[in-house]
Amino acid sequence: MTDSVEANGKTVEEAIELVLKQLDVSREEAEIEVLSQGKSGLFGIGGEPARVRGTALAGGGGLVQSAKVIVDTFLTAMGVDAVSTISKPPEDSPDTQLIEITGDDSGLLIGRRGETLRSMQFMMNLLLSRTPDQADGRIMLDVEQYRHRRTQVLKGLAIRIADRVAGSGRAFTLEPMNPAERRAIHVALADHPKVTTQSLGEGEDRKVTIMPRTGNEAPRSQSPRNNPRRSNPQRAPRPEGVPAEDDDED
Numbered sequence: 001m002t003d004s005v006e007a008n009g010k011t012v013e014e015a016i017e018l019v020l021k022q023l024d025v026s027r028e029e030a031e032i033e034v035l036s037q038g039k040s041g042l043f044g045i046g047g048e049p050a051r052v053r054g055t056a057l058a059g060g061g062g063l064v065q066s067a068k069v070i071v072d073t074f075l076t077a078m079g080v081d082a083v084s085t086i087s088k089p090p091e092d093s094p095d096t097q098l099i100e101i102t103g104d105d106s107g108l109l110i111g112r113r114g115e116t117l118r119s120m121q122f123m124m125n126l127l128l129s130r131t132p133d134q135a136d137g138r139i140m141l142d143v144e145q146y147r148h149r150r151t152q153v154l155k156g157l158a159i160r161i162a163d164r165v166a167g168s169g170r171a172f173t174l175e176p177m178n179p180a181e182r183r184a185i186h187v188a189l190a191d192h193p194k195v196t197t198q199s200l201g202e203g204e205d206r207k208v209t210i211m212p213r214t215g216n217e218a219p220r221s222q223s224p225r226n227n228p229r230r231s232n233p234q235r236a237p238r239p240e241g242v243p244a245e246d247d248d249e250d
Contacts, residue, residue: 004053004054004055004056005019005022005023005053005054006019006035006051006052006053006054007019007022007051007052007054008049008050008051009038009049009050009051009052010038010049010050011038011050012034012037012038012050012052012102013083013102014050015049015050015051015052016032016052016054016085019032019052019053019054020054022054023054023056025056025057027068027083027085027086028065028068028069028086029056029057029065030054030055030056030057030086031054031055031057031086031087031088032052032053032054032085032086032087032088032100033052033053033054033055033087033088034050034051034052034087035051035052035053036048036049036050036051037050038050038051057086063097063128063139064086064097064099064139065086066128067097067099067124067128067139067141068084068086068099070124070127070128071084071099071101071120071124071141072084074120074123074124075101078109080103080105080106080108080109081103081104081105082101082102082103082104082105082106082109082143083101083102083103084099084100084101085099085100085101085102086098086099086100087099087100087142089140090140090147090148093138093140095138096138096139096140097138097139097140098139098140098141098142099139099140099141099142100142100143100144100145101141101142101143101144102143102144106143106144107143107144109143110143110144110146113178114146114147114150114178117141117142117143117146117147118178120141121139121140121141124139124141125139147180150181150184151184154181154184154185154188155184155188157174157185158184158185158188158189158210159188159189161174161210162189162192162194162195162210165194165195165210165211165212166194166195166212169212170212171209171210171211171212172209172210172211173200173207173208173209173210174207174208174209174210175207176201176204176205176206176207177206177207177208182199182206182207182208185197185208185210186199186208189210192213193213194212194213195210195211195212195213196210196211196212196213197209197210197211198211
């Protein structure tokens with residue numbers, strides 16, 4: 001990627017428009033990073049402008065550009081007041097390309113515990129899988145940074161429960177979670193000196209159990225290849241051409 005510029009605006013959307021104008025590209029041809037949401041202040045005093053950084057996508061964006069077109073089609077068909085933007089990838093997944101949805105109706109696109117968001121991502125990946133001329137890659141869809149906020153909440157929960165388990169010596173099983181949420185728990189406690197984690201159950205009832213670590217058991221690596229949490233390796237094969245809802249199946 002090349003040609004990065006920054007701009008201020010009264011709103012994030014206004015700052016994005018200024019960045020796109022400076023880069024002389026369309027929204028589909030730029031990656032946008034929101035540096036500051038800005039704030040209005042009280043009676044116009046103490047307010048701060050929104051600030052964003054825009055980077056022109058090399059070669060037009062390829063896969064992520066196609067994904068954005070699909071997402072925009074979803075938003076139009078649903079009649080919601082929201083827009084999609086190609087955003088900076090998450091720090092823990094630098095190889096993942098991110099599409100962020102914002103707008104007045106964006107909350108409707110999250111759904112209960114993120115179910116609507118996950119469904120949209122599944123459909124987006126399904127449609128992308130039918131375009132063989134596109135380069136390989138992983139696209140993540142998010143709404144108003146919901147995934148990031150949810151991950152932070154789960155990490156805090158994991159640490160609190162781990163302290164309880166370490167103090168009582170008794171295992172604790174969390175409520176059923178989707179693959180991405182279970183992974184957040186595993187990663188948060190992967191190097192904890194006193195507890196370990198394991199996924200149990202099937203399908204929507206799959207849960208994470210946090211249990212005391214045995215005396216000779218060392219904290220395990222966060223690498224999926226060395227992750228003994230995968231206690232259910234025998235799974236029904238996916239139909240050809242249909243992508244997994246999430247790469248992590250813990």
